[in-house]
Amino acid sequence: MSAPVLQVRDLQVRLSSPRGVVQAVRGVSFDVEAGHTHGIVGESGSGKTTLLRAILGLLPGNATAGGAISVSGRPVPLAGGRSKAVEGVSIVFQEPMTALNPVVKVGRQISEAPRHRLGLGRRAARDRALELMRQVGIPDPARRFDSYPHELSGGLSQRVLIAIALSAEPKIILCDEPTTALDVTVQDQILKLFSRISEETGVAIVYVTHDLAVVAQTCRTVSVMYAGQFLESGTIEAVFGQSRHPYTLGLLGAVPDVSRGRTPLVAIPGSPPDLVNPGEGCPFVPRCSYARDECSHGVFSLRSVNHHQSTACIRSDALAGAS
Amino acid sequence: MTAVSRSASPKAARGRRSYSLVIGAGLLGVIVVLAILAPWITPYDPLAHDLESILAPLSSDHLLGTDHLGRDVWTRLLYAARLDLLIGVGAVITPFVTGTLLGAVAGYYGGRIDLAVSAATDMLFAFPYYVLIIALVFSLGPGIPSIFIAMAVVAWVSYARIVRGEVLSARGQQYVMAAKTLGYSDLRIIVRHILPNVITQPVTYAMSDIVVIIVGVVTLSYLGLGVPPPTPDWGSMIASGQSYLTTQWQLSTIPGIAVVIVGLAFSLIGDGLTHRLRPE
Amino acid sequence: MTGGPILEARGLSKAFSSRRSVGDVILRRPAEELQALQDVSFLVGRGESLGIVGESGCGKSTLARCLVGLYPPTAGQTVYEGKEFEQKRSFSDRKKIQIVFQDPYSSLNARMTIGQALREVLRVHKVVASGRVSSRAVELLALVGLDADIANVYPRQLSGGQRQRVNIARALAVEPEVLIADEPVSALDVSIQATVLNLLASLRERLGLTLILIAHDLSVVRYLCDRVAVMYMGRIVEIASTEELFEDPRHPYTQALLAAAPSLERKSRDDARSIGGDPPSPFDLPSGCPFHPRCPVASDHCTTVRPPLEEGPGDSLHQAACHYAWAPPAPHHTPLTRGEENLR
Ligand SMILES: Nc1ncnc2c1ncn2[C@@H]1O[C@H](COP(=O)(O)OP(=O)(O)OP(=O)(O)O)[C@@H](O)[C@H]1O
Ligand SMILES: Nc1ncnc2c1ncn2[C@@H]1O[C@H](COP(=O)(O)OP(=O)(O)O)[C@@H](O)[C@H]1O
Ligand code: SF4
Ligand code: SF4
Ligand SMILES: [Mg+2]
Ligand SMILES: [Mg+2]
Numbered sequence: 041m042s043a044p045v046l047q048v049r050d051l052q053v054r055l056s057s058p059r060g061v062v063q064a065v066r067g068v069s070f071d072v073e074a075g076h077t078h079g080i081v082g083e084s085g086s087g088k089t090t091l092l093r094a095i096l097g098l099l100p101g102n103a104t105a106g107g108a109i110s111v112s113g114r115p116v117p118l119a120g121g122r123s124k125a126v127e128g129v130s131i132v133f134q135e136p137m138t139a140l141n142p143v144v145k146v147g148r149q150i151s152e153a154p155r156h157r158l159g160l161g162r163r164a165a166r167d168r169a170l171e172l173m174r175q176v177g178i179p180d181p182a183r184r185f186d187s188y189p190h191e192l193s194g195g196l197s198q199r200v201l202i203a204i205a206l207s208a209e210p211k212i213i214l215c216d217e218p219t220t221a222l223d224v225t226v227q228d229q230i231l232k233l234f235s236r237i238s239e240e241t242g243v244a245i246v247y248v249t250h251d252l253a254v255v256a257q258t259c260r261t262v263s264v265m266y267a268g269q270f271l272e273s274g275t276i277e278a279v280f281g282q283s284r285h286p287y288t289l290g291l292l293g294a295v296p297d298v299s300r301g302r303t304p305l306v307a308i309p310g311s312p313p314d315l316v317n318p319g320e321g322c323p324f325v326p327r328c329s330y331a332r333d334e335c336s337h338g339v340f341s342l343r344s345v346n347h348h349q350s351t352a353c354i355r356s357d358a359l360a361g362a363s
Numbered sequence: 364m365t366a367v368s369r370s371a372s373p374k375a376a377r378g379r380r381s382y383s384l385v386i387g388a389g390l391l392g393v394i395v396v397l398a399i400l401a402p403w404i405t406p407y408d409p410l411a412h413d414l415e416s417i418l419a420p421l422s423s424d425h426l427l428g429t430d431h432l433g434r435d436v437w438t439r440l441l442y443a444a445r446l447d448l449l450i451g452v453g454a455v456i457t458p459f460v461t462g463t464l465l466g467a468v469a470g471y472y473g474g475r476i477d478l479a480v481s482a483a484t485d486m487l488f489a490f491p492y493y494v495l496i497i498a499l500v501f502s503l504g505p506g507i508p509s510i511f512i513a514m515a516v517v518a519w520v521s522y523a524r525i526v527r528g529e530v531l532s533a534r535g536q537q538y539v540m541a542a543k544t545l546g547y548s549d550l551r552i553i554v555r556h557i558l559p560n561v562i563t564q565p566v567t568y569a570m571s572d573i574v575v576i577i578v579g580v581v582t583l584s585y586l587g588l589g590v591p592p593p594t595p596d597w598g599s600m601i602a603s604g605q606s607y608l609t610t611q612w613q614l615s616t617i618p619g620i621a622v623v624i625v626g627l628a629f630s631l632i633g634d635g636l637t638h639r640l641r642p643e
Numbered sequence: 644m645t646g647g648p649i650l651e652a653r654g655l656s657k658a659f660s661s662r663r664s665v666g667d668v669i670l671r672r673p674a675e676e677l678q679a680l681q682d683v684s685f686l687v688g689r690g691e692s693l694g695i696v697g698e699s700g701c702g703k704s705t706l707a708r709c710l711v712g713l714y715p716p717t718a719g720q721t722v723y724e725g726k727e728f729e730q731k732r733s734f735s736d737r738k739k740i741q742i743v744f745q746d747p748y749s750s751l752n753a754r755m756t757i758g759q760a761l762r763e764v765l766r767v768h769k770v771v772a773s774g775r776v777s778s779r780a781v782e783l784l785a786l787v788g789l790d791a792d793i794a795n796v797y798p799r800q801l802s803g804g805q806r807q808r809v810n811i812a813r814a815l816a817v818e819p820e821v822l823i824a825d826e827p828v829s830a831l832d833v834s835i836q837a838t839v840l841n842l843l844a845s846l847r848e849r850l851g852l853t854l855i856l857i858a859h860d861l862s863v864v865r866y867l868c869d870r871v872a873v874m875y876m877g878r879i880v881e882i883a884s885t886e887e888l889f890e891d892p893r894h895p896y897t898q899a900l901l902a903a904a905p906s907l908e909r910k911s912r913d914d915a916r917s918i919g920g921d922p923p924s925p926f927d928l929p930s931g932c933p934f935h936p937r938c939p940v941a942s943d944h945c946t947t948v949r950p951p952l953e954e955g956p957g958d959s960l961h962q963a964a965c966h967y968a969w970a971p972p973a974p975h976h977t978p979l980t981r982g983e984e985n986l987r
Contacts, residue, residue: 228903
């Protein structure tokens with residue numbers, strides 16, 4: 041087992057808002073090794089983007105953070121500020137169109153990091169950009185080099201963003217719902233591209249999405265995020281095949297799947313807690329059909345149940361074999 | 364997006380804005396109350412000459428002194444407020460209503476109606492606003508009715524433009540499409556569904572328009588085209604006080620300040636309303 | 644098909660022309676036409692649920708809007724119980740087909756409470772006696788599983804799932820026979836989607852509704868629909884019963900969609916059937932079969948001749964628009980040679 045490139049330890053992020061302090065991330069820990077793809081699934085508002093911003097060292101000004109993050113052993117400053125650690129991290133966003141500068145040719149945007157961060161000359165940077173464009177499957181790179189973002193389709197723009205993410209030779213690429221805005225067939229191409237990139241370059245990928253099936257298809261390991269916490273973590277097979285947490289089980293039963301016919305869907309009743317005052321105990325209590333009195337007290341964090349997975353549910357034994 | 368991030372920051376802004384709404388409304392309220400109560404809180408007749416106390420300085424008898432005909436300035440100031448506010452608000456109503464309706468119809472139906480309304484607004488917009496109004500009042504002859512007519516002819520274009528744009532974008536919104544598929548009449552869709560959602564913009568604009576009109580009336584009166592003397596009006600007060608600026612500064616300055624305060628009040632109200640009326 | 648046909652799309656086409664500037668008019672530049680919908684025909688049986696899937700921009704919403712009468716089609720008709728709808732639909736005809744839109748946030752009037760919105764529909768259409776309007780509104784809320792006190796609330800105070808249920812209640816207020824749901828769950832969070840999907844399924848059963856469900860992803864239609872039509876660039880490329888379509892897709896595009904759909908259960912992907920490239924620009928459709936630039940089995944023939952939507956030999960209800968859907972390529976089949984553009 042190689043040393044993890046990304047280590048997150050007991051990360052806490054609080055954001056001040058007029059309604060009070062939003063506890064967006066509440067004690068999250070995980071590791072990702074080089075060449076691995078780790079998925080994080082969660083509903084909207086569960087804290088996924090905030091977690092990624094913390095790893096990037098880009099928390100908003102109204103944030104206070106606790107815990108520790110390190111990239112290749114170097115600590116990421118949670119209060120912001122430049123660091124060598126952060127230079128090893130790139131991000132790919134959901135909306136490819138808005139993430140690109142509309143008035144700069146895409147080739148220039150891709151060669152910016154090679155030129156200024158890696159110190160290549162103009163020609164070398166251009167060659168590097170063309171090579172990256174080829175690597176991410178942009179047809180006819182020499183011609184596309186001089187295109188403006190609006191001339192590209194959603195799929196091509198996303199490839200450009202991935203090329204930009206790769207251009208600084210990162211150790212980790214963070215993906216925040218990178219295919220949500222894309223069509224199914226194009227999403228499929230991009231997901232394959234991510235798999236190929238991690239195989240070829242050994243970069244670690246953290247893939248955030250609300251789509252369980254996308255995670256199942258792209259990642260080796262997954263964490264299920266809810267109300268700022270990880271409720272379950274482990275290999276895809278373990279978490280999606282033999283989940284030991286009622287929330288994961290609920291999600292799995294609530295989404296239709298192409299490969300499944302008319303297995304009835306069961307909605308999860310209620311809605312996620314308000315993160316301004318999430319209260320004590322397991323955050324899933326009000327919606328959980330397995331809940332007992334003892335679920336409402338104490339701190340709930342992940343503990344291993346076997347080699348492949350860990351869960352925050354104290355009644356996980358009652359769930360063994362439930363899925 | 365989540366419930367929190369959706370509402371958190373606008374809420375803060377809304378708090379600050381209702382502050383400006385409260386201050387603006389308070390300011391305007393005080394002026395309106397003073398104007399209404401003018402006959403009771405001032406012992407003088409705004410038109411009565413008092414040749415004994417011409418150009419009197421500020422004193423307990425004459426809070427703001429008297430003018431060159433011995434009329435009490437405080438009294439005239441309040442009576443002028445009655446008239447100028449009435450003209451300002453009154454002159455906006457017709458253009459507000461016609462402009463909003465024409466704009467709504469043009470935006471909703473498009474086609475020829477839209478073409479006609481747009482052509483008319485474009486044409487009127489090509490002229491400078493003030494110049495056009497002054498020219499119209501000049502040709503119609505001085506006086507309050509001319510001001511109302513000039514406003515009705517010219518000022519609707521701004522409302523029509525604003526509302527047309529808003530309705531055009533509302534037309535593609537799903538709540539309007541839903542209303543259409545439910546078989547609602549066009550009148551119902553425009554009046555009950557679209558207008559309540561787009562009215563904020565013309566209402567805020569009307570607030571600034573009132574200011575523009577008051578300033579306009581004051582300007583016209585200053586030029587001798589507006590409110591005919593001896594009726595008290597801030598414009599004519601400023602004009603007649605001008606000759607005594609070096610000795611009796613208050614004669615021109617005080618009505619000027621009144622215009623500024625009224626302008627400020629309406630601007631604050633407009634600003635506050637924008638945020639208060641926004642549905643989200 | 645469950646009952647006899649209730650609704651028919653007969654050759655529906657819809658073109659949008661881009662707005663011309665004054666300069667374009669002077670220079671006699673023709674308006675650019677965008678063919679959003681081309682010659683779409685199908686039948687829907689009473690009580691049936693038909694799914695329509697396709698990628699963004701393929702014309703699904705345009706089709707829905709033509710069917711409910713929001714857009715006048717450029718050609719073709721909507722036929723209801725054997726009778727053509729007039730171009731300008733009558734008040735009573737409008738009631739028969741209702742629609743639920745994709746975005747639950749913008750499809751309710753923000754200035755009206757839920758109760759006001761529901762009572763308005765009931766009054767305009769005189770669905771019940773005026774004394775019963777309020778109680779009927781509460782019944783409608785109950786029908787979609789919402790509490791009566793929701794009636795006093797403004798849309799902004801509701802979650803996306805609740806709003807979508809209000810939208811369904813409002814559409815059902817006029818007692819339509821056909822309900823079109825245009826991507827009713829795509830804007831909703833995963834844990835909430837099931838509530839709305841299950842509601843649609845149960846309403847269909849309880850009220851005998853005919854349902855047309857539009858979705859960009861196949862899992863939703865597989866869950867809810869009896870039959871599925873697949874659209875590509877404004878046309879139906881395949882239509883079949885749900886089982887047929889998922890078990891034995893005949894059009895290469897349907898096969899690609901199925902191969903590309905991520906799934907929890909299927910680990911290995913069918914790479915042979917996945918496709919590269921992006922959907923073409925709707926302003927500049929390819930000649931011949933519109934799918935040929937991305938089709939893994941296209942031949943030269945496909946670049947010039949557009950395949951019609953044709954029934955399979957055994958099954959009259961399974962239709963596909965591909966030259967090779969029902970017959971293997973002829974011996975002289977020449978695979979298309981492509982530029983680098985199409986390889987990925
Ligand atoms: N009012 C309109 N004016 C001009 N073009 C339009 C209009 N409505 C739709 N289109 C175009 O018609 C085509 C089909 O659009 P439509 O909205 O039906 O697609 P869709 O399948 O519903 O896509 P999505 O999944 O993105 O909603 C698109 O290219 C779209 O840009
Ligand atoms: N800049 C911010 N200020 C205040 N609250 C925020 C801010 N950004 C996010 N939040 C809140 O933090 C929580 C998690 O948000 P986010 O990480 O964006 O979730 P996700 O990416 O899963 O949608 C939400 O309750 C959200 O409203
Ligand atoms: S800890 Fe209790 S409430 Fe939380 S998921 Fe487990 S059983 Fe449910
Ligand atoms: S007709 Fe040709 S190009 Fe079109 S789908 Fe069939 S094989 Fe592919
Ligand atoms: Mg997010
Ligand atoms: Mg659509």
